[in-house]
Amino acid sequence: MTGEADHTMAAERPSGGLFKGRAVDCDVHVSVPSVKALLPYLDSYWRQQFLTRGIDRISWNMTSDPPNAPIMIRPDRRPAHGRPGSDFSILKDRHLDVFGPGAAIANCIYGGVALHSEDMAAVVCTAVNDWIAAEWLDRDPRLRASIVVPLNNPDLAAEEIERRAGDPRFVQVLMLAMGEQPLGKRAHWPIYAAANRHGLPIGVHAGSLYHHPALAGGYGSYFLEDYVAQAFGFENCVLSLVSEGVFAKFPELTFVFMESGVTWLPAALWRFDKTWRGVRAEIPWVKTPPSQIVRDHIRLTLQPFDAPDGAGRLERFCEQMKSDEMVLFSTDFPHWHFDGEEALPIGADTALARKILWDNPLATYPRLKALSPEVAA
Amino acid sequence: MSKSRFVVARTSDVAPGTSRRVSAGGRDIALFNVGGDFFALGDRCPHESGSLCAGKIVGFAEADEPGKYRIVRDGEFVRCPWHGWEFDIRTGKSWCDPEKSRVRAYQTGVASGSDLEEGPYVAETFKVSIEENYVVVEI
Numbered sequence: 069m070t071g072e073a074d075h076t077m078a079a080e081r082p083s084g085g086l087f088k089g090r091a092v093d094c095d096v097h098v099s100v101p102s103v104k105a106l107l108p109y110l111d112s113y114w115r116q117q118f119l120t121r122g123i124d125r126i127s128w129n130m131t132s133d134p135p136n137a138p139i140m141i142r143p144d145r146r147p148a149h150g151r152p153g154s155d156f157s158i159l160k161d162r163h164l165d166v167f168g169p170g171a172a173i174a175n176c177i178y179g180g181v182a183l184h185s186e187d188m189a190a191v192v193c194t195a196v197n198d199w200i201a202a203e204w205l206d207r208d209p210r211l212r213a214s215i216v217v218p219l220n221n222p223d224l225a226a227e228e229i230e231r232r233a234g235d236p237r238f239v240q241v242l243m244l245a246m247g248e249q250p251l252g253k254r255a256h257w258p259i260y261a262a263a264n265r266h267g268l269p270i271g272v273h274a275g276s277l278y279h280h281p282a283l284a285g286g287y288g289s290y291f292l293e294d295y296v297a298q299a300f301g302f303e304n305c306v307l308s309l310v311s312e313g314v315f316a317k318f319p320e321l322t323f324v325f326m327e328s329g330v331t332w333l334p335a336a337l338w339r340f341d342k343t344w345r346g347v348r349a350e351i352p353w354v355k356t357p358p359s360q361i362v363r364d365h366i367r368l369t370l371q372p373f374d375a376p377d378g379a380g381r382l383e384r385f386c387e388q389m390k391s392d393e394m395v396l397f398s399t400d401f402p403h404w405h406f407d408g409e410e411a412l413p414i415g416a417d418t419a420l421a422r423k424i425l426w427d428n429p430l431a432t433y434p435r436l437k438a439l440s441p442e443v444a445a
Numbered sequence: 446m447s448k449s450r451f452v453v454a455r456t457s458d459v460a461p462g463t464s465r466r467v468s469a470g471g472r473d474i475a476l477f478n479v480g481g482d483f484f485a486l487g488d489r490c491p492h493e494s495g496s497l498c499a500g501k502i503v504g505f506a507e508a509d510e511p512g513k514y515r516i517v518r519d520g521e522f523v524r525c526p527w528h529g530w531e532f533d534i535r536t537g538k539s540w541c542d543p544e545k546s547r548v549r550a551y552q553t554g555v556a557s558g559s560d561l562e563e564g565p566y567v568a569e570t571f572k573v574s575i576e577e578n579y580v581v582v583e584i
């Protein structure tokens with residue numbers, strides 16, 4: 069258990085910043101600056117392959133994450149060199165020290181997970197996780213991370229989860245909203261079984277392997293379409309996870325949807341519940357209205373939060389979902405969704421804010437429970 | 446309010462596993478024969494008023510886990526012909542929303558023609574003959 073004592077006590081160390089340790093930032097981004105940075109984490113076979121094949125000169129950017137799109141990098145988070153989210157001191161000085169979360173979960177969105185070579189994808193994921201542990205987690209006790217896994221090979225993904233599960237700083241498994249097959253399909257279940265064994269939620273981040281268009285009818289032309297369509301991709305995830313029976317098979321499993329807003333969900337569920345009543349017998353393992361299953365098993369990170377202007381927007385969402393336990397605080401560092409410290413659309417001293425900032429993340433991530441002095445006692 | 450008993454059908458009019466629309470006291474009623482037992486529901490789906498006696502009589506599909514399908518209580522549910530909501534023929538309750546969506550279920554009984562002669566029963570639509578058995582609905 070790497071550095072457990074160090075990393076579970078963050079809430080007790082004197083911590084300043086906006087939230088004084090009583091918050092969990094459930095989505096911050098760290099990015100691999102270049103394939104070269106991974107070479108030290110490869111064995112000699114793969115290092116030679118990368119060098120002889122020139123793979124070290126490739127950039128594995130996700131199409132869904134273009135580094136120069138304004139939304140992807142807030143100007144005051146842009147490093148002098150390299151990719152957004154690749155500079156530790158910017159994350160620490162301009163973000164963690166300013167907001168003062170007790171923990172922040174680092175998600176590395178990396179094209180390497182999408183490689184068609186299953187072995188190479190698996191090796192890259194292992195290297196990325198080692199790199200995250202060494203270059204980020206070891207440098208700040210507030211940091212936690214999601215386990216990056218090769219999405220094209222669920223068995224190898226499950227092996228990577230097993231390899232990483234002993235390090236309590238890895239608190240969830242990272243998948244993308246749009247892969248080769250819808251997320252509920254049984255092909256993915258080895259990943260869910262492994263996550264379930266270790267009490268790890270599945271974090272689903274906006275993003276696609278682009279084996280299929282992000283728009284259901286075909287490829288669009290613009291970044292705008294792609295970015296907005298991520299929310300539709302998440303609607304599909306909800307449909308697939310519930311209908312295929314993932315929560316009937318793994319009743320303890322939680323999914324966290326990251327970086328696509330929250331307000332699209334109630335309308336999708338009204339339609340889902342209503343239609344389910346007429347065709348329920350197709351999926352008899354779904355025994356309660358889908359909205360109830362979603363309320364019990366799916367969580368969403370806050371930023372980017374979109375809703376009509378005016379007060380009461382987040383409250384309205386909770387009312388429509390009949391739950392104040394579904395939203396988890398996130399800043400989506402270094403992306404540009406808000407200025408200054410305006411990460412919360414409600415007052416930080418409200419009861420709802422306390423749930424979003426603290427109670428809900430702790431209830432969602434079993435591995436964060438040790439953060440809370442009350443729970444630990 | 447005291448209930449009246451209406452003679453609504455000959456038992457031989459509704460074969461096991463089928464239903465038939467009858468009326469009694471000005472109400473439309475869906476009469477079901479489930480393995481020789483008669484059940485009467487209001488013939489109006491609480492969703493948008495589909496006629497339940499036009500619906501398919503089915504069993505209840507169950508599964509303990511994904512992919513493990515089975516039918517239980519075969520013949521004891523009716524699917525509304527319009528949007529497929531399922532109702533328990535024995536209770537009138539909608540399976541998906543038993544508290545809020547249910548159809549009225551009426552008490553039924555079977556009586557012989559000679560019982561009926563002694564009354565008090567209301568036979569609105571046909572003559573009762575001593576030789577036959579009848580379905581009686583309480584409204």
Ligand code: FES
Pocket residue numbers: 490491492493494495525526527528529530
């Ligand atoms: S009218 Fe019966 S299901 Fe809609």
